[in-house]
Amino acid sequence: MHGLISKSIQCFLNDTYGEDLWMRIAARAGLRRDHIFEPLLHYDDSVTEAVVVAALGELGRTRDVLFEDLGTFLASREALRRLLRFGGGDYLDFLLSLEELPGRGCLTLPDLDLPGLTLCDGGAGHFLLLVESAVADWTPVMAGLLRAMADDYGALVLIETVDDGQEVRDKISISLLEARYAEGRRFDLAAAPVSSANLTLTRVG
Amino acid sequence: MSSEPSRKDACPEECIGMAPDTMGHLMPMYLMIAADGRVMALGPTLAKIIGKDICGQPFEAIFQPRRGWWEVADDAPPDPESLRLGAWRIKAGRRIHLSLRAHPEITLRGSAIARAQDDGVLMNLTFGVHLAQAVRDFALTDDDFAPSDLAMELLYLQEAKELVMGELRALNHRLEQARARAIGEAMTDALTGLANRRAFDTALEQSLESSFAGGAPFALAHLDLDHFKAVNDTLGHAAGDRVLEVVGQILREETRKGDLVARVGGDEFIMLLRGPLDYARISKMGERIIARLEEPVPFEGQECRISGSIGVVLSMNYLRPDAQGMLADADAALYNSKREGRARCTIVKQAVMP
Numbered sequence: 001m002h003g004l005i006s007k008s009i010q011c012f013l014n015d016t017y018g019e020d021l022w023m024r025i026a027a028r029a030g031l032r033r034d035h036i037f038e039p040l041l042h043y044d045d046s047v048t049e050a051v052v053v054a055a056l057g058e059l060g061r062t063r064d065v066l067f068e069d070l071g072t073f074l075a076s077r078e079a080l081r082r083l084l085r086f087g088g089g090d091y092l093d094f095l096l097s098l099e100e101l102p103g104r105g106c107l108t109l110p111d112l113d114l115p116g117l118t119l120c121d122g123g124a125g126h127f128l129l130l131v132e133s134a135v136a137d138w139t140p141v142m143a144g145l146l147r148a149m150a151d152d153y154g155a156l157v158l159i160e161t162v163d164d165g166q167e168v169r170d171k172i173s174i175s176l177l178e179a180r181y182a183e184g185r186r187f188d189l190a191a192a193p194v195s196s197a198n199l200t201l202t203r204v205g
Numbered sequence: 206m207s208s209e210p211s212r213k214d215a216c217p218e219e220c221i222g223m224a225p226d227t228m229g230h231l232m233p234m235y236l237m238i239a240a241d242g243r244v245m246a247l248g249p250t251l252a253k254i255i256g257k258d259i260c261g262q263p264f265e266a267i268f269q270p271r272r273g274w275w276e277v278a279d280d281a282p283p284d285p286e287s288l289r290l291g292a293w294r295i296k297a298g299r300r301i302h303l304s305l306r307a308h309p310e311i312t313l314r315g316s317a318i319a320r321a322q323d324d325g326v327l328m329n330l331t332f333g334v335h336l337a338q339a340v341r342d343f344a345l346t347d348d349d350f351a352p353s354d355l356a357m358e359l360l361y362l363q364e365a366k367e368l369v370m371g372e373l374r375a376l377n378h379r380l381e382q383a384r385a386r387a388i389g390e391a392m393t394d395a396l397t398g399l400a401n402r403r404a405f406d407t408a409l410e411q412s413l414e415s416s417f418a419g420g421a422p423f424a425l426a427h428l429d430l431d432h433f434k435a436v437n438d439t440l441g442h443a444a445g446d447r448v449l450e451v452v453g454q455i456l457r458e459e460t461r462k463g464d465l466v467a468r469v470g471g472d473e474f475i476m477l478l479r480g481p482l483d484y485a486r487i488s489k490m491g492e493r494i495i496a497r498l499e500e501p502v503p504f505e506g507q508e509c510r511i512s513g514s515i516g517v518v519l520s521m522n523y524l525r526p527d528a529q530g531m532l533a534d535a536d537a538a539l540y541n542s543k544r545e546g547r548a549r550c551t552i553v554k555q556a557v558m559p
Contacts, residue, residue, distance in 0.1 A: 038379075039372050079368055086361040089347040107358075108365035190341035191364045 007037035012073045028054035064140045071144025085187040091155035125176040154184030234330040242291020250349040273301030394468040397453030405467035422521040427535040430472040431512040444504045491550025514542035515550040
């Protein structure tokens with residue numbers, strides 16, 4: 001697994017629940033207390049999975065809820081939020097550009113294995129996003145990310161993963177109720193100085 | 206992006222005479238210039254950065270022609286091969302550059318074609334590599350670019366690249382720190398903080414190479430503690446460790462900054478003395494070290510008493526100094542000090558012929 005994903009999970013747990021909890025999770029997952037995932041290296045999937053299982057045990061949450069929160073967390077990181085905002089001027093444009101997201105990811109980090117995304121337009125502001133990946137957790141991550149980006153754009157949107165009885169949930173239903181419901185967050189095309197920025201923007205590492 | 210003249214036949218003539226809004230949507234940075242060099246019309250993004258009210262003004266007042274332009278005299282014969290813009294000429298369909306007089310650092314790139322309905326020129330421009338700066342300087346947004354423009358992708362890539370570079374720099378920094386730490390740990394004696402045998406061997410090789418190359422001579426001082434075993438046996442290993450720490454401290458203080466002090470055995474030390482050398486100075490240093498080693502070290506209410514014997518050799522006494530020979534000679538000098546009653550420093554003064 002790409003270290004950026006492993007590190008994102010670490011940052012999410014550390015920043016959201018505190019360092020003490022991260023230490024407990026790391027210990028439970030069999031990692032050193034000061035272990036830091038390097039975002040540009042690769043790790044065996046089992047290492048990250050051990051972290052996830054340990055986090056679920058510590059937090060007492062379902063897997064889907066944890067990964068939805070991860071998606072929300074990711075979209076709230078300024079650096080990543082900005083990269084996502086390049087997708088379009090408003091939330092509708094952003095939705096329509098989602099299919100390009102894996103391609104954009106590939107432009108940045110060719111070895112970052114993002115899920116394939118297909119957006120089906122059901123009309124009247126209803127969309128279905130198909131998330132194709134060997135890693136089923138991408139679906140809740142995308143749901144959380146889409147929700148956070150709706151806030152970012154100031155759009156009123158209903159987002160739910162679709163339970164169609166299949167074993168793997170790979171669909172997200174999106175109902176765009178109002179594209180400009182609230183004042184979104186500001187986005188200037190010109191980047192702020194990035195001297196201290198990094199992809200994960202966090203205290204870890 | 207450039208319209209090739211050959212395509213003109215396939216394109217209805219009205220397309221060049223289309224409504225300005227439509228044209229502005231497709232080409233937000235178009236510029237229409239009459240044959241006399243006056244600006245006729247311009248796209249919304251260009252208007253945003255240089256002002257709408259420039260229509261009717263000579264284009265030269267706003268733009269500085271760069272590559273792809275040439276100036277002709279008033280009486281020059283007409284040239285059907287080139288497009289006329291006042292005194293300036295350009296080739297249709299060829300890449301041209303021009304900069305903004307108000308922002309000379311921003312160069313625009315584009316190409317031009319002849320208008321079908323008059324002898325004016327239609328030009329389409331882009332920011333090229335100055336895109337990010339232009340976006341910042343003129344507060345441009347997504348809407349200022351044609352949907353077909355790759356500007357968003359370029360800005361995205363620039364920002365993403367910057368982030369990845371930042372991560373790479375951070376990773377390199379962490380790796381460098383880890384490397385330095387690992388090297389430090391591999392070269393250091395944990396108890397005394399002095400160099401270890403490996404570090405000493407490396408430093409000695411370097412000093413030998415340097416002296417071969419005509420660099421500074423150096424000396425090796427081999428120190429063996431006297432009565433250390435007794436301290437260990439009677440007061441225990443903790444007392445022995447304390448003594449070794451104190452010895453390390455003394456040796457550090459009695460040597461100079463460029464010297465290297467290594468602990469190479471249980472109670473054996475070697476000093477690699479670099480910098481200006483003479484027998485008197487080395488002898489004084491040896492005496493000082495021995496005197497300080499003999500100061501009792503308090504440990505848990507007891508006093509640890511040791512001394513030390515030293516043997517010294519100098520590289521300048523060798524025709525071809527080598528590590529093995531010098532170390533053996535220093536060792537022999539050290540045992541000479543022991544034989545003569547310990548607590549003394551023997552310096553090998555005569556030339557050694559290997």
